Amino acid sequence: MVTSSARWRNLGTAAGAAAAVPFAAYDLYQWAAAYVADRFHNDFTFYLAAARIGLAHGWPNIYDLNLQQAELDALGSGIKIAELARYISPPPVAWAAVPLTPLPYAVAYGAWSILLLGALALTWYWAAPGSGRARIVHLAAAVGWLPVIYALQLGQPGIFVALGVAASYWLLRTNRPLWAGIALGAMMLKPQLAFLAPLALLAARRDKAAVGSVMGLGALAGASAFALGPAGIAAYRDLLSFAAGVPVNRELTLAYFAGDLNVTRAIQAGIAIWSLFLAYRMRRRGPEWPFVCAIVGGMLATPYVHLDDLVMLGLAAWLCLRANPPSWTWAYALAGVIAVEGTPIWGPAPLIAAELCAVGLLSVAALKHDNRDAEQHDAERQHDPGLHRDREHLATDRQPEAVDVGQP
Structure with a gap:
């Protein structure tokens, strides 16, 4: 006999599939x-051009705009x-494109796209919540998400x-x-995302895990610095400074509300520090939470x-839902997905509001007393040899006041 909860779960899966599959098909x-x-109207064209520059002119020159234009012209892209x-x-992004440089452009783009689809599938496999058909719906919903x-x-x-990040979570969960x-060395491809x-x-x-991240990121950062040299590093720094000043790059950030860049940076620094505090507060809970907070x-x-960077919010939602949160969390995640999906229509305000509310909800969850924390403390006390000896001593002389149970 099908229980009421199972019936609702099946209906939810069917409704999700009915919505996700058409969106996925349309987006594909x-x-x-x-x-x-326009087969060249994508960012991969620039990665391929940078790889060709690095091979032909040396890696310190990949940020030379004149050489970039020359390679774009050589590809026949028509891009200025x-x-x-x-x-x-x-640099690691250009390095990743190096094996594709001998291939015709269409084949190279196809190979890169297959790698991205494989990465999406693995991210889903390691991070998506649920089981059975419900997980398949999550994959379709991901493809159908803007x-x-x-x-x-x-x-x-x-x-x-x-x-x-999904691999890091899975490896942490499997000890x-x-x-x-x-x-987390994969962060070097686009560090600002994680x-x-x-x-x-x-x-x-x-x-x-923190030591491992230093090893992975340090190795790639060191290799990048060595490959670029002082001149390449200076050119890269100049381009980053330029990009930070382009208004469209800040439209989906807190600068949309704060306006002044200095005020925005101060608020962002505060949020970053607060997020790390939340990760600390949730340190005794599941491995999902450090990544969600981050x-x-x-x-x-x-x-x-x-x-396109907002794919990370989808990953955060998956990890949060894996942690068996209250049932209303699913409704909030769906509202966030819709807020992101409609950003080209109604602007960034709902998206940023959803992010801020998510930090607020994480704060409530982190600051709320968690019985699991107390249970872990009890387990630690039960397995502490010193405390065990204290109990034996108490049982012998019946003088509990002599023992300071507040000691860690």
Whole structure:
């Protein structure tokens, strides 16, 4: 006999599939149509151009705008260098495109797209909540969600960053903390998307994972600095400063509300610190929470955000829902998904409000007394040999006042 809860769960899965599958099919069609209309109109074109520059002229020159324009022309892209049309990613993005440089452009783009789809599938496999058909609905919903399909169309490495965070979570959950930290090396492809994750692991006292993140990120950062040299680093710094000053790069950040850039930076710094405090407060709970705090707080604290970067919020929602939160959390996650989906229509205000409310809800959950914390303290006391000897002593001389039970 099917219980009432199972019946509602089945109805929810069916409703989710009815909504997600058509959106996914439509978005895949739009992706194909965009490629047919202009196959070069994506960010992968710039990654491929940077890889070719690095191989031909040396890696310190990948940020040379004249060389970028020359390679774009050589590809036959018809793209002209502009405010939002230039390579400003870290060197590992160009390195990732190096194996594709001998291939015809269409084949290279197809291979890159397959890698992104594989990364999305693995992210789903490791991070999505639920089981059975409900998980399949989550995958369809991801493909049908605007930030994800936009990232796929552009060839954005943000999906690889999401994969790195999902892998880190999975490795942490399966008790491989050092490798969990190393997996965060994927952040080097787009550091602003998960820059709080290593610090959140440290705050949550996942020390081995934090050490692993230093190893992974340090190795890639060191290799990047060595490859670029002083001149390349200076050129990269100049391009980043330029990008930070482009208004469209800040439209989805707190600058939309705060206006003044200095005020925005101060608020963002405060949110980043608060998010790390929340990770600390939730350190005795599941491995999902350091990542949820880092992603949600980090997306509010990052200096610039584009629509495709919001794939990280989807990952945060998946991880949160995996932790068996209250049932109303599903409704809030759905509202957040809709707020993001409609951003091109109603602007960034609902999105930013949803992010701020998410931080508020995380704060309530983190500051609320958790019986699981008390249970863990009890378990620690039961397994503490010193405290066990104290109990024996108490049982012998019946003088409980002589024992300071408040000692850690």
